[in-house]
Amino acid sequence: MFTIPEQFSAASKANLESQLALLATLTNKTFEGVEKVMDLNLNVAKASLEESSAAAKQFLSARDAQEWMTLAAAQAQPNAEKALSYGRHLASIASSVQAEFNKAAEAQIAEASRKMLDLVDEVTKNAPAGTESAVTLMKSAIGNANASYEQLSKTAKQAADALEANLNNAVGQFTQAAPKAAARAGKK
Numbered sequence: 001m002f003t004i005p006e007q008f009s010a011a012s013k014a015n016l017e018s019q020l021a022l023l024a025t026l027t028n029k030t031f032e033g034v035e036k037v038m039d040l041n042l043n044v045a046k047a048s049l050e051e052s053s054a055a056a057k058q059f060l061s062a063r064d065a066q067e068w069m070t071l072a073a074a075q076a077q078p079n080a081e082k083a084l085s086y087g088r089h090l091a092s093i094a095s096s097v098q099a100e101f102n103k104a105a106e107a108q109i110a111e112a113s114r115k116m117l118d119l120v121d122e123v124t125k126n127a128p129a130g131t132e133s134a135v136t137l138m139k140s141a142i143g144n145a146n147a148s149y150e151q152l153s154k155t156a157k158q159a160a161d162a163l164e165a166n167l168n169n170a171v172g173q174f175t176q177a178a179p180k181a182a183a184r185a186g187k188k
Contacts, residue, residue, distance in 0.1 A: 011119045015112060022108040026101060033097035040089050044082075091167055098160060102153060113146050 055075055062068040117139065124135045 007119060007122060011115060014115060018108060018112060018115075022104060025104045029097055029100040029104065032100075033093055036093045037090065040086070040093065044086055047082075087167070091164065095160065095164065102157070106153065109146070109149055113142060116142055 055071075058071050059068060062071055120135065120138055120142070124131070
């Protein structure tokens with residue numbers, strides 16, 4: 001049977017190891033997200049370079065200002081759509097990294113809470129008579145901390161969902177406005 005200091009020492013060590021594992025997981029998820037963003041940016045840069053070269057050739061072959069304006073107007077819509085697509089991909093990457101962070105943090109908190117309650121139960125088995133209210137208070141504090149984290153997690157998810165909805169709304173409005181602007185530019 002362990003003594004109380006040995007139990008707390010073992011619990012502290014397990015908690016530290018758990019936190020290091022969480023840090024490693026979050027670091028890996030961050031690098032995965034950065035890698036996805038870099039891949040996206042490289043693909044966009046490559047495609048942009050190829051498209052810019054083709055567009056420059058078209059503009060140089062324009063016979064007059066009207067043809068040049070028509071070419072410019074024709075480029076506006078696809079470029080706007082590409083910018084929107086890039087924004088969507090970037091938001092998707094950020095959203096998936098955030099979801100992975102939340103998942104890892106929730107698992108860590110649940111495990112730490114479980115271990116803490118196990119430790120409290122083990123320690124209270126040998127607690128002197130009359131300490132039941134202190135034990136109940138400690139368990140209540142742990143439960144309240146868990147409830148607070150769950151509420152914070154729900155609020156963060158709601159904020160992320162609201163941000164995504166606002167982004168989708170802005171993209172929708174921009175998508176509707178881009179053809180009109182391109183059409184007006186083509187008439188000038």
